[in-house]
Amino acid sequence: MSYFDVASSAPLHPVARQALQASLDEGWADPSRLYREGRRARLLLDAAREAAAEAVGCRADELVFTSSGTRAVHSGMAGALAGRRRVGRHLIVSAVEHSSVLHSAEAHEDDGGAVTEVGVDRGGAVDPEAYAAALREDTALACLQSANHEVGTVQPVARVAEVCRAAGVPLLVDAAQSLPWGQVDGGWSLLTGSAHKWGGPAGVGLLVVRKGVRFAVRGPVDERESGRAVGFENIPAIVAAAASLRAVRAEADAAGVRLRELTERIRARVPGLVPDVEVVGDPVRRLPHLVTFSCLYVDGETVLHELDRAGFSVSSGSSCTSSTLTPSHVLRAMGVVSEGNVRVSLPSGVEEAEVERFLEVLPGVVRGVRETLGAPVGGGDGAAEAVTVDALGMSCPLPVIELAKAIGRVRVGGTVTVLADDEVAAVDIPAWCWTQEQEYVGERPADRGVAYVVRRSS
Amino acid sequence: MSYFDVASSAPLHPVARQALQASLDEGWADPSRLYREGRRARLLLDAAREAAAEAVGCRADELVFTSSGTRAVHSGMAGALAGRRRVGRHLIVSAVEHSSVLHSAEAHEDDGGAVTEVGVDRGGAVDPEAYAAALREDTALACLQSANHEVGTVQPVARVAEVCRAAGVPLLVDAAQSLPWGQVDGGWSLLTGSAHKWGGPAGVGLLVVRKGVRFAVRGPVDERESGRAVGFENIPAIVAAAASLRAVRAEADAAGVRLRELTERIRARVPGLVPDVEVVGDPVRRLPHLVTFSCLYVDGETVLHELDRAGFSVSSGSSCTSSTLTPSHVLRAMGVVSEGNVRVSLPSGVEEAEVERFLEVLPGVVRGVRETLGAPVGGGDGAAEAVTVDALGMSCPLPVIELAKAIGRVRVGGTVTVLADDEVAAVDIPAWCWTQEQEYVGERPADRGVAYVVRRSS
Numbered sequence: 001m002s003y004f005d006v007a008s009s010a011p012l013h014p015v016a017r018q019a020l021q022a023s024l025d026e027g028w029a030d031p032s033r034l035y036r037e038g039r040r041a042r043l044l045l046d047a048a049r050e051a052a053a054e055a056v057g058c059r060a061d062e063l064v065f066t067s068s069g070t071r072a073v074h075s076g077m078a079g080a081l082a083g084r085r086r087v088g089r090h091l092i093v094s095a096v097e098h099s100s101v102l103h104s105a106e107a108h109e110d111d112g113g114a115v116t117e118v119g120v121d122r123g124g125a126v127d128p129e130a131y132a133a134a135l136r137e138d139t140a141l142a143c144l145q146s147a148n149h150e151v152g153t154v155q156p157v158a159r160v161a162e163v164c165r166a167a168g169v170p171l172l173v174d175a176a177q178s179l180p181w182g183q184v185d186g187g188w189s190l191l192t193g194s195a196h197k198w199g200g201p202a203g204v205g206l207l208v209v210r211k212g213v214r215f216a217v218r219g220p221v222d223e224r225e226s227g228r229a230v231g232f233e234n235i236p237a238i239v240a241a242a243a244s245l246r247a248v249r250a251e252a253d254a255a256g257v258r259l260r261e262l263t264e265r266i267r268a269r270v271p272g273l274v275p276d277v278e279v280v281g282d283p284v285r286r287l288p289h290l291v292t293f294s295c296l297y298v299d300g301e302t303v304l305h306e307l308d309r310a311g312f313s314v315s316s317g318s319s320c321t322s323s324t325l326t327p328s329h330v331l332r333a334m335g336v337v338s339e340g341n342v343r344v345s346l347p348s349g350v351e352e353a354e355v356e357r358f359l360e361v362l363p364g365v366v367r368g369v370r371e372t373l374g375a376p377v378g379g380g381d382g383a384a385e386a387v388t389v390d391a392l393g394m395s396c397p398l399p400v401i402e403l404a405k406a407i408g409r410v411r412v413g414g415t416v417t418v419l420a421d422d423e424v425a426a427v428d429i430p431a432w433c434w435t436q437e438q439e440y441v442g443e444r445p446a447d448r449g450v451a452y453v454v455r456r457s458s
Numbered sequence: 459m460s461y462f463d464v465a466s467s468a469p470l471h472p473v474a475r476q477a478l479q480a481s482l483d484e485g486w487a488d489p490s491r492l493y494r495e496g497r498r499a500r501l502l503l504d505a506a507r508e509a510a511a512e513a514v515g516c517r518a519d520e521l522v523f524t525s526s527g528t529r530a531v532h533s534g535m536a537g538a539l540a541g542r543r544r545v546g547r548h549l550i551v552s553a554v555e556h557s558s559v560l561h562s563a564e565a566h567e568d569d570g571g572a573v574t575e576v577g578v579d580r581g582g583a584v585d586p587e588a589y590a591a592a593l594r595e596d597t598a599l600a601c602l603q604s605a606n607h608e609v610g611t612v613q614p615v616a617r618v619a620e621v622c623r624a625a626g627v628p629l630l631v632d633a634a635q636s637l638p639w640g641q642v643d644g645g646w647s648l649l650t651g652s653a654h655k656w657g658g659p660a661g662v663g664l665l666v667v668r669k670g671v672r673f674a675v676r677g678p679v680d681e682r683e684s685g686r687a688v689g690f691e692n693i694p695a696i697v698a699a700a701a702s703l704r705a706v707r708a709e710a711d712a713a714g715v716r717l718r719e720l721t722e723r724i725r726a727r728v729p730g731l732v733p734d735v736e737v738v739g740d741p742v743r744r745l746p747h748l749v750t751f752s753c754l755y756v757d758g759e760t761v762l763h764e765l766d767r768a769g770f771s772v773s774s775g776s777s778c779t780s781s782t783l784t785p786s787h788v789l790r791a792m793g794v795v796s797e798g799n800v801r802v803s804l805p806s807g808v809e810e811a812e813v814e815r816f817l818e819v820l821p822g823v824v825r826g827v828r829e830t831l832g833a834p835v836g837g838g839d840g841a842a843e844a845v846t847v848d849a850l851g852m853s854c855p856l857p858v859i860e861l862a863k864a865i866g867r868v869r870v871g872g873t874v875t876v877l878a879d880d881e882v883a884a885v886d887i888p889a890w891c892w893t894q895e896q897e898y899v900g901e902r903p904a905d906r907g908v909a910y911v912v913r914r915s916s
Binding site: 174 | 461463466467475478479487493494526527529548558561566654659688695809
């Protein structure tokens with residue numbers, strides 16, 4: 001088995017396991033108690049906080065441990081928004097944030113707040129100017145991930161933080177994906193992380209609130225973790241999380257070089273091995289271990305099943321998004337192909353041979369799925385002026401397959417109109433045109449569904 | 459060292475440790491993923507849910523795992539209140555609930571809801587009739603602990619559940635203290651628990667919502683645990699929690715008999731060993747492992763320090779309450795002495811010799827503290843008609859000490875008036891009269907502080 005999905009969850013790091021087991025005997029008591037067992041638990045908790053703070057690059061009294069990265073995001077956003085309620089209720093997020101951020105934004109909107117979603121370029125990166133343009137008098141908080149969890153694109157956090165700081169608006173950075181690789185630079189105000197993303201145990205998240213940032217805790221009072229994280233402290237897991245963060249950081253530079261070379265290999269070779277593939281995400285400003293590509297004319301889930309049978313665990317579409325957000329809101333926002341999407345995120349210990357084997361297996365898997373779906377071989381030299389394809393009732397990737405078949409039946413300059421009611425077509429037909437260098441003329445409502453018009457340009 | 463504070467947190471049960479370590483290798487992946495590692499994690503999670511549900515006495519699909527018992531209470535109360543918002547916003551809680559319940563009630567009040575607090579008798583138990591009387595047309599939810607965390611009194615949950623059911627009001631039971639000892643009987647609607655109270659790991663709570671109970675999740679959407687508990691599932695800890703609950707249940711009957719005998723010994727002998735002690739809590743309907751007593755003329759914290767130095771870890775006053783609720787809201791509600799309060803909660807593995815040693819050490823510890831505080835030797839045969847004592851600026855236990863000294867200076871039938879501004883005096887002076895069989899005449903505002911009037915009756 002080759003597990004290529006650490007961006008979803010990483011296996012427990014040996015140091016985490018060691019620290020967890022070592023602290024099970026000392027870390028079970030209530031650290032707020034004054035007796036021996038309580039004092040011992042408190043010492044472990046304080047030491048873990050110091051270690052985590054040093055790794056994050058903040059003061060120990062700015063960092064609390066939450067029960068998960070999702071909880072850290074929910075509490076961090078709610079607390080920062082409440083702390084600046086007098087200023088206003090406007091929130092800025094990027095369109096490619098993790099679902100925990102977008103769901104918090106939805107909850108804020110349902111509660112009467114205003115939300116501005118900042119778009120991204122085709123590489124998945126935001127433009128600091130777009131954040132500057134989104135800032136308002138009543139902006140209470142802005143959020144930006146340090147790196148994207150689906151395509152690995154690293155965001156210009158430091159520059160966005162400058163823009164926000166100039167406007168006096170705090171920036172919350174979801175650093176879940178990048179924290180194992182290094183500190184987040186720049187003048188951010190709040191930061192969140194999740195231990196199981198770096199090989200720590202599940203059940204531990206980080207919430208950092210810089211001194212001086214207005215923060216008002218929401219919900220019932222609880223005295224633990226400065227009142228910012230409710231519930232009895234999970235000290236053995238917290239100790240394991242802090243220890244493993246230090247450990248992965250110590251290995252980060254060497255591992256990064258090695259993994260970047262392997263993911264570069266996948267980026268470079270997949271387009272040659274598999275026809276009609278789009279490798280997505282920024283080719284340079286990206287996480288070292290993560291590469292994502294989309295294969296036309298196949299559906300991601302079937303590809304995943306086939307890869308699993310072949311011994312490879314990868315994910316597809318948007319990781320960690322609730323069904324309400326699928327298909328991937330990230331790929332949609334980028335305007336890239338979403339069908340047949342495959343995300344590969346390599347563990348530090350991956351063997352070069354595993355990656356080579358993946359590159360051997362992939363083409364056959366995709367070919368097999370395409371054959372069962374009757375995907376087009378491409379080409380064709382038709383003479384028709386205009387062809388209309390009825391793809392109503394068909395779901396992804398079939399409308400695109402019908403388009404690809406039809407394009408060969410019209411002459412260069414002729415048009416294909418696809419009637420479809422699958423919402424994914426709105427993403428994938430323009431994306432298909434981009435990858436196939438055909439002209440996307442546009443879309444208009446039809447009697448049923450939507451009519452997508454494409455002009456053959458080659 | 460003798461650790462006598464399992465009601466606060468129990469050491470990890472050997473079965474929990476075993477299960478935790480065994481599932482670290484299989485339980486780290488995302489159970490919502492379709493590949494091998496995800497499917498294995500899902501199997502562990504499903505099996506743990508089945509085991510926990512069987513132990514609680516509910517259906518597996520009625521139980522979700524939360525990140526702590528406190529979180530289970532917060533989410534359970536918020537969800538049940540929101541689910542019945544159309545009915546109304548009235549909430550009923552007992553005066554002796556855990557702080558997580560009382561803090562949720564405060565948050566509900568701050569949010570515009572109405573709260574009725576049901577009192578308890580001197581033994582700490584609620585009267586089902588009082589719940590019946592508190593029910594209103596607009597009552598959305600009632601809450602009652604299965605057993606009290608400070609004095610061990612078992613509450614009449616089944617009868618209160620009947621009363622609530624007859625009115626169509628759901629009852630939420632905080633079962634944190636009793637779950638290790640057995641299922642909670644009766645027609646309750648929601649139930650919460652906390653794994654570290656039964657020797658499971660920290661970071662795992664239980665929230666059970668019976669089928670048919672209206673429940674509306676609050677806060678940002680998250681797809682995990684039926685949307686009722688946010689964040690990546692902590693599967694190794696969940697497996698350990700479920701396994702250890704089954705294990706402690708298998709040992710519960712035998713352990714219960716043994717511990718009840720030992721706590722009975724403490725209940726019976728402490729009053730003989732230490733003068734001016736009140737053993738609190740119901741002598742019969744109580745948890746087997748827990749006994750609480752209050753020592754007049756000493757402060758609990760000093761006694762704890764001295765007992766810790768002597769090798770005994772116990773707690774005092776209200777466990778797990780935030781400073782805003784100390785001194786113990788439980789002892790206040792019961793009307794018993796709160797000063798010099800000591801809670802002993804024995805682990806299953808406790809040696810009889812440890813308990814005997816505690817009974818040897820305790821008298822000297824209390825005597826020592828009383829000597830440093832200049833506590834009265836009692837008795838005295840004064841002739842004065844009325845004496846006024848100025849205890850202004852003195853804090854617990856000094857006002858009571860001054861009263862005890864003064865009572866000997868008046869004749870039987872004479873009165874002592876204590877002027878005090880320490881709020882604890884309002885609890886402890888009447889409680890002192892009860893224990894010393896003196897007549898508490900009453901209190902009235904004075905130029906400074908409050909005047910407490912006591913008549914010597916023996």
